[in-house]
Amino acid sequence: xxxxxxxxxxxxxxxxxxxxxxxxxxxxxxxxxxxxxxxxxxxxxxxxxxxxxxxxxxxxxxxxxxxxxxxxxxxxxxxxxxxxxxxxxxxxxxxxxxxxxxxxxxxxxxxxxxxxxxxxxxxxxxxxxxxxxxxxxxxxxxxxxxxxxxxxxxxxxxxxxxxxxxxxxxxxxxxxxxxxxxxxxxxxxxxxxxxxxxxxxxxxxxxxxxxxxxxxxxxxxxxxxxxxxxxxxxxxxxxxxxxxxxxxxxxxxxxxxxxxxxxxxxxxxxxxxxxxxxxxxxxxxxxxxxxxxxxxxxxxxxxxxxxxxxxxx
Ligand code: DGL
Numbered sequence: 001x002x003x004x005x006x007x008x009x010x011x012x013x014x015x016x017x018x019x020x021x022x023x024x025x026x027x028x029x030x031x032x033x034x035x036x037x038x039x040x041x042x043x044x045x046x047x048x049x050x051x052x053x054x055x056x057x058x059x060x061x062x063x064x065x066x067x068x069x070x071x072x073x074x075x076x077x078x079x080x081x082x083x084x085x086x087x088x089x090x091x092x093x094x095x096x097x098x099x100x101x102x103x104x105x106x107x108x109x110x111x112x113x114x115x116x117x118x119x120x121x122x123x124x125x126x127x128x129x130x131x132x133x134x135x136x137x138x139x140x141x142x143x144x145x146x147x148x149x150x151x152x153x154x155x156x157x158x159x160x161x162x163x164x165x166x167x168x169x170x171x172x173x174x175x176x177x178x179x180x181x182x183x184x185x186x187x188x189x190x191x192x193x194x195x196x197x198x199x200x201x202x203x204x205x206x207x208x209x210x211x212x213x214x215x216x217x218x219x220x221x222x223x224x225x226x227x228x229x230x231x232x233x234x235x236x237x238x239x240x241x242x243x244x245x246x247x248x249x250x251x252x253x254x255x256x257x258x259x260x261x262x263x264x265x266x267x268x269x270x271x272x273x274x275x276x277x278x279x280x281x282x283x284x285x286x287x288x289x290x291x292x293x294x295x296x297x298x299x300x301x302x303x304x305x306x307x308x309x310x311x312x313x
Pocket of ligand 1: 011012042043073116117120148201203
């Protein structure tokens with residue numbers, strides 16, 4: 001068990017910001033990462049569809065096998081974490097709860113902003129997670145879906161290291177449109193007086209310098225990556241499943257273009273991904289067998305009856 005890899009997935013490249021942190025915190029761990037680039041973005045999709053993706057990818061990772069699964073996507077965590085925890089035998093950890101915990105620890109005035117995809121914001125997952133930790137903290141949320149496009153498209157536009165690209169582009173080409181868009185998303189949160197802003201999408205840490213400029217120096221930015229890495233360390237330590245040593249094997253897969261993923265992924269990670277392998281989408285969708293479909297139907301049925309409890313006479 002100890003030598004098995006940690007399975008990590010996201011809708012695309014964003015989850016690599018979480019892997020970056022894992023490699024810092026857990027340099028000895030092997031990792032299998034799947035970026036579902038062919039179906040990115042997840043943010044605007046129906047919750048039920050995202051849940052199907054979570055089950056497919058969870059089944060794919062479980063078959064490798066892995067010792068733990070990290071859902072390195074806020075949208076997928078908000079839609080499918082609880083379902084995945086029921087469906088798979090290994091522990092499954094998401095990014096929302098760790099991000100909420102980091103924000104609750106950081107805020108002084110107890111006014112926290114959250115930006116994420118439409119799926120994440122509409123789910124109310126961050127508000128619930130923050131309230132469960134400290135009911136006195138007020139959460140102000142805003143969907144910032146175009147930030148995802150900005151990152152995915154921006155990564156494809158230039159060959160220079162990512163942080164250089166952001167500053168270079170912000171200074172030269174994209175600046176007016178990006179800052180205008182960012183102000184539209186962020187000004188209402190600033191007016192609400194937040195002192196902490198959760199980057200509730202794993203793509204957003206790649207824009208943190210620009211986001212910080214818009215919100216100003218008095219707002220602390222929180223990325224859930226570090227806190228998630230801490231939670232993974234705790235989960236593996238508690239079970240005695242931390243890697244014993246030896247050189248880690250890190251393997252990267254995508255449902256999209258493998259050559260492109262290798263080039264862009266290496267830039268996000270700051271180290272070479274090695275050869276990226278392609279996962280055929282039909283093979284992935286075939287993993288959603290009848291047993292998993294039944295589990296999804298049952299889960300959604302229970303969820304419905306919890307939100308609309310029938311009146312007792
Ligand atoms: N990285 C995903 C997240 O954390 C968002 C990208 C998408 O919309 O697929 O929510």
